[in-house]
Amino acid sequence: MSGQTKYSFCNKQKITRKTMIRGLHSQEDTVFWEKFVSGDDEAYAYFYQKYVKVLFSYGMRFTSDRELVKDCIHDVFVELYSKRPNLRHVNQIQAYLFISLKNELYTIFQKDKIVYYIDMQEPVFCIDYTTEEHLIAEEQEIEEQKKLRRILDSLTPRQKEVIYYRYIQGMELDEICKLMEINYQSLQNLIQRSIKKIKKTFDETGNTIQHVKKHMSIIKQK
Amino acid sequence: MMQNEISRKDDGKQYSFDDLFQDDNFIASQLSSEPESEAYWNEMLEKGLIDREDYTFACRFIRSVQVRPEFISDAEIFNLWVDIEVTNKANMKRKKKRYHIISIVSGMIALFALILSVRTIIPDNTSGFSPLFTTDARLEAGTDIQLYLDGNKPVSLGGREAKIAYNKENITINDNDIVLKKELSTDKKQTFHQLVVPWGKRSILTLSEGSRIWVNAGTRVAYPVDFDKKKREIYVDGEIYIEVSPDEQSPFIVKTTEMDVEVLGTAFDITAYEKDNAQRIVLVRGSVKVRTIHQENETILSPNEMYSFSNGISKIQTVKVEDHISWKNGLYHYNSEQLGVIMEHLSHYYGCSIVCSPKVSQMKFSGKLDLKDKLETILDGISQIASITYQYNQGVYIITNK
Missing domain, CATH: 3.55.50.30 (Phage tail protein beta-alpha-beta fold)
Incomplete structure (x- = not known):
């Protein structure tokens, strides 16, 4: 019961703050999108400039072929330009671009199965995590990094993909649903399973309380 | 009230590992750290609502899992952009070409109509827009300004700018450099001439009833040599600035592919390139009435207003007129x-x-x-x-x- 209270309070906080952060951010996009669909080429350049890096990085999750990813980004933007009178309804721009790029890539993968499907069922989504160099100075830190790697390795490609959207791109659940072509409930389940897996691997890999305590003191100092 | 809820939470259930990972706010605070949200989570920690170990791990997990962004250089980004732009432009040209084929076909039909029955077809033919333009007119940069008289014999005019004036008997070009005798057709119906100004050139055209038209680059204008008593109509594909000579008895109408602009004694700039999907009118003086082919309603403009029409949507906004008409000078x-x-x-x-x-x-x-x-x-x-x-x-x- 008291748990309920906690959540409702938490939700209120969440909404105001989230609308603050994402609201500002997407408001700018919405204004430019409006301009773009009514024929403004500057707004078109704005979206290219804003999203080309993140799109490239996203595309590289599916393949290591840089030129292929660039070709697909080319096609995404050319199509965007030619379809623009019909795009008035789009409101989650980043998600829309991600979906378009994923579709372009998958079309190529389908076409050139021999090249891209050598020994896998489907294109694998992979995450490399950053090695924050200032943190791995100590052996203990290296241990910690290894542990994270083990956790990530234990995830299926699909779980990695959802982690990427949720914890790296910070996307909303409904955006992820569209990207992964699954319904809300399945997405919830997928995230639940991923978290369980993370937790399990985390527990298995042993207790690092000592390290945690040290890390906490760093956080407190901040 | 808030305070109450927080204190009630004190003896409430803790944030579990799952809760943290599912919390939008928590994720957002990890992705872009802000003092405000950090304070909130610290408070939760102080109150013991979150297990420190869980919290540290969750933070660490989300922070560490951040992918190393794949590096794409500025040069690559730029070259990709050029490729995209070139493809877009090529696609637009392809669309334009498709249009040309259609216009040639319909143009040929019109040529027939012009030759066979000039006297009956042209007036009141509101839908016949493109047919009025000759098909062999070229707009490419480097070609001469062309004046099409009766029977499609073009007169080439050199230079970057031409002045053409119609009066009662003659057509004078570049202030009396050339004087052409108007060939008055024996019948009483209207004869149309056409001025074609290629890219990179401009012209000033004075019509027989006194209106002056500045014709911008890449533009075709078709107009009657002598106007009808009841109404004056001209056809435009491109951009013109026009000062209409007032005549209350005979309304002046500018026709484009998408719009009819009826003038009530006035000066305005009209941009209506057939190949563009946006057409615009900027009103300098007087007032004009606009009808588009997509809408029943007429729109009346006031000075300093710009009416634009793009993809079936029309819009009126106030503009600085000078920015839109300076090209005429x-x-x-x-x-x-x-x-x-x-x-x-x-x-x-x-x-x-x-x-x-x-x-x-x-x-x-x-x-x-x-x-x-x-x-x-x-x-x-x-x-x-x-x-x-x-x-x-x-x-x-x-x-x-x-």
Whole structure:
């Protein structure tokens, strides 16, 4: 019961703050999108400039072929330009671009199965995590990094993909649903399973309380 | 109230591992750390609502899992952009070509109509827009300004600018350089002449009833040699600035593919290139009535208003008139305008493709550009005052940072 209270309070906080952060951010996009669909080429350049890096990085999750990813980004933007009178309804721009790029890539993968499907069922989504160099100075830190790697390795490609959207791109659940072509409930389940897996691997890999305590003191100092 | 809820939470259930991972706010705070949200989570920690170990791990997990962004260099980004722009322009040209084929076909039918029955077809034929234009007129940069008289014999006019004036008996060109006798047709019906101004040139046309038209680059205008008593109609594909001579008995109508503009004694600029999907009217003086082919309603404009029509949507906004009509004096006039927009105008005027890198296209400029200059001269000028440079490659001017 008291748990309920906690959540409702938490939700209120969440909404105001989230609308603050994402609201500002997407408001700018919405204004430019409006301009773009009514024929403004500057707004078109704005979206290219804003999203080309993140799109490239996203595309590289599916393949290591840089030129292929660039070709697909080319096609995404050319199509965007030619379809623009019909795009008035789009409101989650980043998600829309991600979906378009994923579709372009998958079309190529389908076409050139021999090249891209050598020994896998489907294109694998992979995450490399950053090695924050200032943190791995100590052996203990290296241990910690290894542990994270083990956790990530234990995830299926699909779980990695959802982690990427949720914890790296910070996307909303409904955006992820569209990207992964699954319904809300399945997405919830997928995230639940991923978290369980993370937790399990985390527990298995042993207790690092000592390290945690040290890390906490760093956080407190901040 | 809030305080109450928080204190109630004190003896409430803790944030579990799952809760943290599912919390939008928690994720957002990890992705972009802000003092405010950090304070909130610290407070939760202080109150013991979150297990410190869980919290540390969750933070660490989300922070560490951040992918190393795949590196794409600025040069790659720019080259990709040029490729995209070139493809887009090629696609547009393909669309244009498709249009030309249609217009040639319908143009041929019209040629027949013109030859066989000039006297019956032209007046009141509201739907017959394109047929009035000759099919062999060329708009490419470098061709001469052409004046099509009766029977489709074009007169070539050299130079970057031509002045053509119609009066009772004659047509004078460039202030009496050439004087043509008007061939008055024996029948009483209207005869249409046509002026074709290619890219990179301009003309000033005075009609027989006294109205003056400044014709911008890449534009075709068809007009009667002598006007009907009851109404005056001209046809435009491109951009004109017109000062209409007042005559209450005989309304003046400018027709474009998408719109009819009825003039009530006035000066205005009309931009209606058939190949563009946006058409615009800027009113300087007087008032005009606009009818579009997509809408029943008429719109009446006041001075300093711009009516634009794009993809079936119309819009009215107040504008600085000078910015839209300075071309008639051979200048483009800018007040803190984005370079991308300026290049768009220049590419229109000179009839060539210009591609800007995204960064460059957002630079802002004020001042005047003299359209008598060659395009290269203008680009050289701009690259001297700003840190840009340009190169010409396969028919496209590419403008980049220095």
